[in-house]
Amino acid sequence: MTEFSQLGLSPTTLQAVADTGYTTATPIQAAAIPVALAGRDVLGIAQTGTGKTAAFTLPLIDRLQSGRARARMPRALVLAPTRELADQVAESFAKYAKGTKLNWVLLIGGVSMGDQVAALNKGVDVLIATPGRLIDLFERGKMLLTGVELMVIDEADRMLDMGFIPDIEKIFKLTPPKRQTLFFSATMPPEITRLTTQFLKDPTRIEASRPAMTADTITQYIVRIPTSDPKAKRTALRALVGREDVKNGIVFCNRKSEVDIVAKSLKTHGFDAAPIHGDLDQSLRMKTLADFRSGALKILVASDVAARGLDIPDVSHVFNYDVSHHADDYVHRIGRTGRAGKLGQAFMIVTPADDKALDKVLKLIKKDPEELVLDGIDFAAIKDAPRRDGGRDGGRGEKRARGRGDRPARAPRHEDAAPEALGEQPATEVAPAPLAAEDAAPARRTRSRRGAKPAVDTPVEAAPVAQTAVADLVEAEASVEPPAPREPRRERGRGRDRERNAESREAAAPEAPRSGNGRPFGDAEIPAFLRRPVTIRG
Structure with missing residues (x-):
């Protein structure tokens, strides 16, 4: 067992650790803290719950105690994959840095951006963020990452699962090459290995236990x-x-x-x-x-x-x-x-x-x-x-179990229903006058319920009163003169040009079709009942 007092931490930080009740460091803490205090890059591989947060929080606090933060230029950057994890890192920092003058800001989505920008403008030592919100504020010009001295990537394999690797690469390129990097992950898939090879400088690899092993407790x-x-x-x-x-x-x-x-x-x-x-x-x-x-x-x-x-x-x-x-x-x-x-x-x-x-x-x-x-x-x-x-x-399974058999039959539409179906008495039939072949109404098929035998086709015949009304209407339509053509509306600017173009088109238009007697087949030659069809209902 390694005591925290043996790791080279400052008295102020040791007192903060003692106030939390911890005296013995976990394997990942005992191995990572001295290397991080020496300013070297760390590649930490350990299963979850082994104390990785304190393994980078404690040396980060000690490294930043000397120095001063500048407006919109954080000195340290901690990236976490989720809002909850970022909030937890902020709580850990508040717990261990209470005896120092260091300040920090938490940049996560779902909360007010205005308060975060105000804190950045005052100057912060530590920026704890999720990748999305960090890039959002950076692209808005609310911060600069050229002053980052120490960068921490926590739960890197989770970043991979959530698709944050392109964002992490972009953030790495925005920070100074001379920064110190502490990189922690529970597993090391090939994409994470490529990332560490590209951006870490001769890191000390610390593997507290075999990856993906469950605790014996x-x-x-x-x-x-x-x-x-x-x-x-x-x-x-x-x-x-x-x-x-x-x-x-x-x-x-x-x-x-x-x-x-x-x-x-x-x-x-x-x-x-x-x-x-x-x-x-x-x-x-x-x-x-x-x-x-x-x-x-x-x-x-x-x-x-x-x-x-x-x-x-x-x-x-x-x-x-x-x-x-x-x-x-x-x-x-x-x-x-x-x-x-x-x-x-x-x-x-x-x-x-x-x-x-x-x-x-x-x-x-x-x-x-x-x-x-x-x-x-x-x-x-x-x-x-x-x-x-x-x-x-x-709950859809229960509805499917009932099936369609329990549903009430759909009532026929009004225009398709027989009078008996609507609760009416059938009208007394009147002997119809003979109709010309072209005036005869087509036969209609009455809709039937599903499974029932279709009704026999019966012609719908018109009563004499209806025929008289139709004849009067045809005669009235024939006596109406067609409306005079409306003069084209002259528009400002190009009105005359449009009239000239219209005249040219009329002159070039082909001759109108003519009827059998040689006269033009115009609107006056079309019977009214053809120009305006009339629906005959029984």
Whole structure:
């Protein structure tokens, strides 16, 4: 065991560490702090929950105690992948730098940009930020990165997962080449290796433990259920959360939508639970985390945005509602418990659809979790029951089960319905006068209900009164003279030119078609009933 007093930290920093109750450094802290104090680059590889935040916060405070911050030119830069992790780094800095005159600002999305800009204008020693908000403010001209002396990248593999590597490369190029870099990651995929080769100068590689290994202080369990039905999974989860030894816990889901559903289900059944994921408002996310840290909230239902880097010392249990898509995420999830030498328990609900994802997890951790059987739950009955509590399909399965047979038959439209269907008496038929062939109304097919025999086609005949009205209308139309052509409107400027062009077009137009008697076939030659069709209804 290495004491903090043996690492070369200043008396002020040692006093701040002692005030927190820590006296012994973790392996990553004991190896990284002396190298960082010497001004060398550090490549730290360690599993989550091993104290990486203090491994770079403590030497950063000591290195910056001499010097003065200038407006819009931070002296140190700490990049974190998520807002929650950045906020946690800020809390750690406030805890360990309380005996110094150093100041800092937290740049994350979801909060007022005006307050952040005002703090930058006053001058800050340490800038703690997420990549997106940092680049946004830089491109607005609110800061310069030419004065950065020390740069920290935390949870680099998480940056890769979230697509931040191009942003990280851009930020690296905006900082001075002579800066000192402290680079921390739980795993080292090829893209991260390329990044460290490009931007770190002869770093000291510190590997506190094998990557992606789960802590021995965590007891892991597998809970197998015979169905993938979401209602059965939520029933199993409630049985686990309701165990007597559960002081508090974090429930992890793969999808944000599932987070809300599971949290609502737990609350409905009397558990003190709240959701947290990337789509929630930042102020609500921070309040939920604060309540969970203080003990005011017992169960936190989270997506993987909360799986990495959150330092909540006293989490007794972790529940994997879904088997993680990526095996690394499982390690980071259960790393929320069993921290700082304390004991913890992790449960993973496994369905028949999770076999492939489970195999990847077991190959990575190289352990066989203990099988736990939930007694007293009839999963077959749960599977067969109608799903009314907001399952994955949002209740649509129950609607599909009812089918179309229970729906009332659609009433026929008014214009297609027979008089009997509308509750009317059929009109007495009047003997129609003979109609010319071209005036006869076409036969119509009456619409029928689905499955019924179609009605017989019957011609719709017009009453004599209707024929008389039509004849009068045709005669009136024929007596109406066509309207005189309207003179073209002269517009200002180009009106005369347009008239000339119109005259030219008329002169060049082909001769109008003529009728059989040789006269032009104009509007006067078209019968009125052809120019304005009349609909005859029975």
